[in-house]
Amino acid sequence: MNMSKKANLTGWLFIMLAVVMIAAFYFYPMIQALLLSFKTGTGVNMKFTGFDNYTRLFTDATFLTAVKNTFIYLIIQVPVMLILGLFISVLLNDSKLKFKGFFRTAIFLPAVTSLVAYSVVFKYLFAADGLVNMALMKLHLVAEPIQWITDPFWAKVTIILAITWRWTGYNMIFYLSSLQNIDNSIYEAARIDGASPMRQFFGITIPLLKPIILFTSITSTIGTLQLFDEIVNITKGGPGNATLSISQYIYNLSFKYSADFGYAATVSYSIVIMIIVLSIIQFKAAGDKNG
Structure with missing residues (x-):
């Protein structure tokens, strides 16, 4: 056996365990879930029904409500979070700012907190007799407590506030690391040419951060479409499915209602x-030729 073949064999041996584990615990369940989505029934009595589950989606009022709620979170929260993360990263990248390490840590810290723990904290903060209402009433901004958890509109606001608080710092780190890789001489040349800070931001910062902005927008979109923990722990999907997400509906179909794993897979x-x-x-909107 020559050296090149021996090196290839050694390389495959190193990655073989990872390949087997990924195939067994990632790709195999995905394929099985896809096959399951074409079946109906319970337990061992499931039978193939073709696209019946997929056509059912369009007439399922609860599913359509979950999709509407999820897209409300997506359309409002993701742009706000990304813009806020970008704005904060620019501020924290200023060489004149003192205590930058403290501010970076403080803003990123929510991203490493437990999903369940912070959701429970938000539930108590935004309760009718919670700290938020107490502060608003002491400041005379409201005359009576806002029903953050039990009112359909304010319950959505609470969810949006919660996920924005947790994930803004996470996206900020990506922008901040990218900003630190931009050569400062580019900004110096722009200042010499008379470009204002706003012109520098839109003419230099945004174009150079375009790949990372695309990355964060896609990952944030994926995360929002899979939103589950905050909904379950803060509002439980209520009131009256007003905050129900698609992922929570999948859980309900599988474990809360009469088990319907085929439709849940769909x-x-x-x-x-x-x-x-x-x-x-998003790839097309960003002008990515590989999208």
Whole structure:
């Protein structure tokens, strides 16, 4: 055996365990879920029914409500979070700013907190007798407590505030690391040419951060479409499915209602389709030729 073949064999031996584990615990369940989405029934009595589950999606009022709610979160929260993360990263990249390490850590810290723990904290903060209402009433901004958890509109606002608080710092780190890789001489040349800070931001910073902005927008879209923990722990999908997400509906179909794993798999693959479509749209909107 020559050296090149021996080196290739050694390389395959190193990665073989990872390949087997990924195939067994990632690709195999995906394929099985896809096959399951074409079946109906319970337990061992499931039978193949073709595209019946997929046609059912369009007449399922609860599913359509979950999709509407999820897209409300997506359309409002993701742009706000990305813009806020970008704005904060520019501020924290200023060489004149003192205590930058403290501010970076403080803003990123929510991203490493437990999903369940912070959701429970938000639930108590935004309760009718919670700290938020107490502060608003003391400041005379409201005359009576806002029903953050039990009112359909304010419940959505609470969810949006929660996920924005947690994930803004996470996206900020990506922008900040990219900003630090931009040669400062580019900005110096722009200043010499008389470009204002706003012109520098839109003419230099945004174009150079375009790949990372695309990356964060796609990952944030995927994360929002899979939103689950905050919904379950803060509002439980209520009131009256007003905050129900697609992922929570999948859980309900599988474990809360009469178990319907075939239809639950179908709903889960609807998320896959949405992610693919939205990712392609984002690639095209960003002008990526590989999208």
